[in-house]
Amino acid sequence: RAYYPEDVRRHKIAARCMTAGQVGQYNYPRHLSRGDPIALTYMVSRFSYDITALVFLLVKEYCPYYKWMYRGLKTSGDLGETVYRLLEKLHHNREHTTKGEVIEEICRLLINEINRQNIVDGSITVLMDLAMEIQQTIEDPQLR
DSSP states (O other): OOOOOHHHHHHHHHHHHHHHHHIIIHHHHHHHOOOOOOHHHHHHHHHHHHHHHHHHHHHTOOOOOOOHHHHHHHHHHHHHHHHHHHHHHHHHHOOOOHEEEEHHHHHHHHHHHHHTTTTSOOOOHHHHHHHHHHHOEEEEEEEE
C-alpha cells in the first residue's frame, strides 16, 4: 500500500491549501457583506471538500470517493475526527459570521498540523501563503 511520493504529496497539499484558502479564508469573508447566499453556500461546500481532501493527504491516506469522504474522516485518526466535528458545526450553523469563525478554526488546526509535520516551518496563518511556501519545499524542479 504505497502512498504518493513525498514531492507529489506536497504538491497536492499546496494545491488544496491554495483552493481552500481562496474560497474559505479570502472570498468567504468578502462575500458576507454582499449578501449572496448561493455564493456563500458554494464556498462552504468547496471549502469542505478541499479541507477534507487535505486531511487525507496529511494523514497519508487516499481520499475516498466524494460520497464517502466525509464519513471517512471519522476513521482518519484524531485529526480527521476533529475536522469532521468542525465541518458538522460549519454546515449546521445558520449564522454566516459564525461560519467564518469555524472556517478560521479549521484553517488554524490544519496549519498547525502542517507545521507539526515539518512540511514547512514558520508562522504563516493564511493557507494561500502557506501553499506557496510548501511549493518551494518540493525537490523536483519540474513539479515545483
